[in-house]
Amino acid sequence: MKFENSREFAQKLDSEDALAPYREQFIFPKVRGKKVIYFVGNSLGLQPKSAKKYVDEIMNDWAELGVEGHFHAEKPWWDYHERFAPKLAKIVGANPEEVTVMNTLTVNLHLLMVSFYRPSGKRFKIICEEKAFPSDQYMLASQVRFHGYDPDEAIVEIKKREGENNFRTEDILAKIDEVGEKCALVLIGGVNYYTGQVFNMQKITRAGHEVGAFVGWDLAHAAGNIELKLSDWNVDFAAWCSYKYMNSGPGNASGVFINKKYHNRKDIPRFEGWWGHNKARRFLMEPEFQPEPDANAWQISNAPVLALGPYLASLEMFDEVGMPALIEKRNKIVAYLEYILHEIDKEVESTFEIITPENPKERGTQLSVFLHGEGKEIFRYLMDHGVITDWREPNVIRLAPAAFYCSFEDMYEFGQILKNGILSKPK
Template sequence: MDKSNYIYTVEKITQTIPICMENTQYQFSEEFAKSMDAKDPMASFKSEFLFPKVDGNEAIYFCGNSLGLQPKTAKEYLQKELDNWANLAVDGHFHGEDAWYHIRKKSKPALAAILGAEEHEVVAMNNLSSNLHFLMVSFYQPTGQKSKIITEAGAFPSDMYMLETQVKFHGLDPDQTIIEISPREGEHTLRTEDILKAIETHKDELALVMMAGLQYYTGQVFDMKAITKAAHAVGARAGFDLAHAAGNVPLQLHDWGVDFATWCSYKYLNSGPGNVSGIYVHERYAEAKELPRFAGWWGHEEGERFKMEKGFVPMYGADGWQLANSNVLALAAHQASLDIFEKAGIDNLRRKSELLTGYLEFLIRQISGESGVLEIITPKNPKERGCQLSLLIHKGGKNVFDEFYKHGVVGDWRHPNVIRLAPTPLYNSFLDVYRFARILEQSLEKFA
């Protein structure tokens, strides 16, 4: 399909059902859901993924926020590299299609589009937690009074542990150094004004703002542009963990001036369990040889690498933060999904995502009514959320979750009483959302 028609058709849907629509414009009916799917130009991408089964039936999979589905082409992409290994062995590094020595470059165009970056600002490497540590070596340099770090309260545990141990590495006390910002009393999400106020309040002692781009528990998207601008205004740096943002919401890291970021590829980027991460480093640091870093030979100047000489000379851009040679099999699986993203387009996916998540929100509110059994803690404004909705369930709890799992819905339970649901635009449909709503309705009637 011509790309211009692709965009036009999605915009046509958006005009028919505005994103900031009143609930009455959606309909709680199978016919409505099917009609939306029939008009959806992204619908065909669902057939490019493999779905798990529950009791022999294809699941309604709303758990892409934890692990994305396998592209059907992943096996083919992996087999190609296995064949290269079998037929070329060591010569595969420099011969054959996509020689391994340069294989990292293949993912750069798609990653740059997804992250809103220049190609030299991104590279696929390592895993997320490792990358956070390596980036902190470069971008957290406490000096004198300026040593504090601002983050969100209730950050993902790996981020908390990483910040805690990085601070200790510098001989500082985490309780005195890490400033955690919490929602106001009675609220579930952070107000941007409160984050900016904290930056201003601590401006004389602030070295870094390091937080999620999209909060894993609540599903809130933070205003990374405003946060970065405020951090820079007080002489601090800004970095983001994009584990739940990459492939979910459009990003413009370069234009926002973000200093650094990292993400994982196994959630919305559908690249396989524990698969390769990636980093973004703004081009202002592309030749910043003075920045401290923990170096490895794959980050050394490529043309000089095999001279095996002392004296680290970093490559230009994000590539200079690489350590070991590329994990070829991991990158193959990663590329299978990235090629789908390039066909779909992140902006097209975002248009569908806002409609799909809006439909899920509408149905949940219709089911819950005035009962108060379900409370959506994810922001109502589509611009402040991705495709995840987090539900506080005040009655029935885990029994309700387990019941709808028995009926084929795969979601995510977080103690003590939160259900996370992620209707992912690449492989979920409006009919999926409708079918889930009926199953949720039955589960609540049984246990709530």
């Protein structure tokens, strides 16, 4: 499609957008009385209007039923989390029995490491990407120290080539082959939080298995954003947060994938708790743990249903629309944003460098942009004028136009605000 940098053209794209009505199902903050242009769905998604209804249902059941809400609420609390598996399975490309919801992201990664990082002998190294999200770095370092290893020796970071912004798949595969039989685990973020690069999870998973390692993925920036086929790719485990592209609310619950080949395996350890015990016998208070036959065996505590309500509200929309439609809109709106950036670049003296891969197969919703010649004042200008975006040092803004609630006219309007902000600077 041949794009145009005009409001009329952007409005035409919106009029043709089958997902445009969903924009009205979200609550937008306002700046100067106007809805913001919201580019930070990669950090915290907007609130669905239906979220309050789902929370109110639980609050009303609690008020009217008290403890009996566990079994007699409209959506009984004791199995509330089970409603998520069929919907999440479609989003991450899994079988429903391989998916559950519990805890929060880093907590779940730590718990999954109990099962999938079991160093012994010369097999003790973990391969991850250089400058992974700090939470993952802290988690990995603390895990290897817990097992008695030095992080400098046990953690192998894959690096970008000098002068390049993104990782090369061939370099990742070569590093896995080089570490070889010393590799116990490959654990990488499926989408790099800084650049928005999507890793080739299928090839990397296969390479890790070829050297005898477990392979897991942190899908914080991937779930609800890109196409995932965790079962087909034979991924061992994965975890993701729900508050970014899946709009569940700040700090909300995490999803977990555990490949069905590890279910009911007595040689796979895990930390155990009441909610992972055989559901049919859970309230018999037996002393011996009998695991659930699926991913729910990794559950520990009963579900925080007040937190899960908004997540379920959002998943209903995902289930209604489907990932293929979201990805189709995502590709088009990101391409239009990319076009707008290049057009504005021609009109100002600054130089924009998009460090996210140009290939649509290697990126999702996010474009990361170096604003050469610009300082943080341009970020402040954008925020003051109703463009909610994200700044990363030294001078990168991350733009994530979520398909559910961002419009093509937003992309055009952003370009105009960006241009005005640069041209209005004192010379």
